[in-house]
Amino acid sequence: MFFRQVLGMNLKKFLPLLPILLLAGCSTTATFTRMTPSVQPRNADNLYPVEIAFNSGQQSLRWDSLRPYVVVNGQILPLRPVPIVENRWEGLLPVPPTVNSITYRFKFDYLYNTFGNGSQPDSAWSPAYNLKIVDP
Numbered sequence: 001m002f003f004r005q006v007l008g009m010n011l012k013k014f015l016p017l018l019p020i021l022l023l024a025g026c027s028t029t030a031t032f033t034r035m036t037p038s039v040q041p042r043n044a045d046n047l048y049p050v051e052i053a054f055n056s057g058q059q060s061l062r063w064d065s066l067r068p069y070v071v072v073n074g075q076i077l078p079l080r081p082v083p084i085v086e087n088r089w090e091g092l093l094p095v096p097p098t099v100n101s102i103t104y105r106f107k108f109d110y111l112y113n114t115f116g117n118g119s120q121p122d123s124a125w126s127p128a129y130n131l132k133i134v135d136p
Contacts (some may be wrong), residue, residue: 030124031055032106035088039132047092048131052079052106054087054124062119065111072104079106093131101132 035051050070068079068089079089095102106126111119 029057030108032124032126034126034129036129036131038130039134041136042097042133046095046097048095048133049090050093050104050131051082051088051090052126054089054106054108056124058112060112060114062111062113065119067109069107069109070104071107072102076107095131095133099133101130103128103130105129 031054033053033055035053036049040048052068052070054066054068069076070079070091070093071077072093075094077091077093079091082088082090089106093102093104105128108124110122110124112122114120
């Protein structure tokens with residue numbers, strides 16, 4: 001009887017904390033590492049390579065569902081995986097010939113596993129990056 005009372009009291013104190021403890025166990029922090037220099041020489045085709053490394057501690061993230069993009073001037077452009085290297089993507093950033101500086105971000109759409117509901121969509125956004133174009 002005593003054991004049952006102690007267990008009942010502890011359980012009542014523990015239950016309100018359960019959602020917080022479950023969420024604390026899942027890290028949703030995404031890490032972005034820009035692999036592209038912030039200054040590039042102007043080129044004839046006005047396309048500039050960008051590359052990003054993406055990592056996440058979110059254990060429920062479904063890595064096979066990642067859809068990476070670079071977003072510039074409202075355009076969403078797909079990225080492709082870097083050959084041989086894990087968690088890195090590359091693409092080309094169009095910059096008009098009259099522009100000397102442009103701001104862009106990376107967006108990663110993905111699915112994550114949930115309890116009982118299969119998977120849910122989510123996105124992670126990088127900070128804004130600036131690319132400066134200099135004449136050779």
